[in-house]
Amino acid sequence: MRYNLNKLNYFINYVTELLPKYLESVHVNRNAIFLTVSKENIAMVSVVLRHHLGFRFDSLLDIWAIDRPAMEERFKVGYNFLSVFYNFRVIVYTTIAKDHFLDSMTFLFQSANWLEREVWDMFGIFFINHPDLRRILTDYGFTGFPLRKDFPLSGYTQVRYDEESKKVLMEPLELSQEFRYFNFSSPWEDLS
Secondary structure, three states: OOOOHHHHHHHHHHHHHHOOOOEEEEEEEOOEEEEEEOOOOHHHHHHHHHHOOOOOOOEEEEEEEEEOOOOOOOEEEEEEEEEOOOOEEEEEEEEEOOOOEEEOOOOOOOOHHHHHHHHHHHHOOEEEOOOOOOOOOOOOOOOOOOOOOOOOOOOOEEEEEEOOOOEEEEEEOOOOOOOOOOOOOOOOOOOO
16 A cells, blocks of 8 residues: 555654654654554553544554564564554554563454454463453464464374274374485486
């Protein structure tokens, strides 16, 4: 989506004047506006973006997370807001460490309920004051968080049906890899 340059500059100037102590940075990348906010101020900035008549970001479209295990603040969490009235989008993101939490946005947006549950289930990022923070994409007894970079690709357990006992069993997963010889020669190479 391409924004009018005047509209873009007006929004950036307005938001930096209105929230100078809450914003860490504001930048534009390919016509998308990114607001960087500390984890302590994410709820306050979201309240202002939703209720201020100059913004009216009344829709929370998505919450996403990125795992960066080498960084001290391991997770980058982004909120994609839409102002239907102004036909304008903004992405607000913050960074948090592994064992820290974020404030829930369920008091502002009903869509935050499932979005936060998904981020919790996949990354293990805890949202404080969430009314029903439980797994939705994995089994309730599932161990770990699948989208973290340190999660093994095959998981920790396997589920199988045992014909003798007539029930589903969950067992620790054991993978053994055979030593193989690979023939790296190419049929297109010169054979002379």
